[in-house]
Amino acid sequence: MTTPDKIWFTRCPVPTAGGLAHRLGWLDGAFAASGLEVGVLQDAGPELARHHFDHDLLGLFREGGNVPALSARSAGAPTRLIGLTWIEEWQSILVRPGSGVAGAGDLRGARVALPGWAATRAQSFPRAMALHGAKGALAQGGLTLDDVTFTEVAVDPSPSVGRGARGRAPSWPGLEELARGEVDAVYAKGARAAEQARGLGLEVAVDLDAHPDPRTRVNNGTPRPITVHERLLDERPDLVVTFLAQALRAASWAAGDLGRVREILAGETGSGADGVATAYRRGFHRSLHPGLPADRLGLLAVQKDFLLVHGFLDADVDLDAWTAPEPLRLAQEQIAAEAGAEVAV
Structure with missing residues (x-):
């Protein structure tokens, strides 16, 4: 044994x-x-x-x-x-104030942030989250992944927890690009992303948690x-x-x-x-x-x-x-x- x-x-x-x-x-x-x-x-x-x-x-x-x-x-x-x-842990599609995107149907033609591939499939979970989060949001507006353009963004490889984190919270991928106008929408979830989005003055365009069908929120943590x-x-x-x-x-x-x-x-x-x-x-x-x-x-x-x-x-x-x-x-x-x-x- x-x-x-x-x-x-x-x-x-x-x-x-x-x-x-x-x-x-x-x-x-x-x-x-x-x-x-x-x-x-x-x-x-x-x-x-x-x-x-x-x-x-x-x-x-x-x-x-x-x-x-x-x-x-x-x-x-x-x-x-x-x-x-x-x-349920705050899954949202974020946009800049004044973007004109007020709901899922308004995302047609948007540039959506997509984290790049990591060294392995398992480590590429930020990309998977963004892609499935976008799919769930678009479905609420009768759209599909083909109705938007994905723009690759960098991912901070720093550990999220443990000694390697050094008390620093890495930025949620795509938020800074969104604030600078390089993308039009970002999928985000969780407490840290919510806090960072507020600090950057970003707005929620699609609240995935509000939809009655849980399948629109299936993702890495759900x-x-x-x-x-x-x-x-x-x-x-x-x-x-x-x-x-x-x-x-x-x-x-x-x-x-x-x-x-x-x-x-x-x-x-x-x-x-x-x-x-x-x-x-x-x-x-x-x-x-x-x-x-x-x-x-x-x-x-x-x-x-x-x-x-x-x-x-x-x-x-x-x-x-x-x-x-x-x-x-x-x-x-x-x-x-x-x-x-x-x-x-």
């Missing part, structure tokens, strides 16, 4: 149940009982941090964007999908997967259940303490309180629980198909074969049993 030398957890600048559990110290406490230390992957240096994208590390739990997760799986990474969340190394799941399923149980506990805690959640997210996202309040709207703190319901898996399939068509995957991904529901079921049963015991007492 294999036991990893250390449990590793990836940090993304987004709200995750695992991230909250880590910040609250609950992951450290839970794995200490098994004699294991928990480390933040992005703080471990570039040799280990690269596994955020290829997931070739035995003790790694990755809760982050689905583009790197799907890309790694499509390239043959031995991972399993053990949970999904769906969290839905957001939790993945684990296949060998760890096969040989130490107890450790996988431990992680998920702590994530579920953190999600339940978050539902009752919005103020503290926002405080934590301000640190995680590298933005201020205003950015967090804009990006994560009323009630978001009650939707952090991981799950694997059919509707979330269906939305992940929409994203997977989009990524395959547009060249972000090496090959198709069999979502049924990738998904491992048993650990989450056991974690949920563990939480329910504990709650039942507390009621009995």
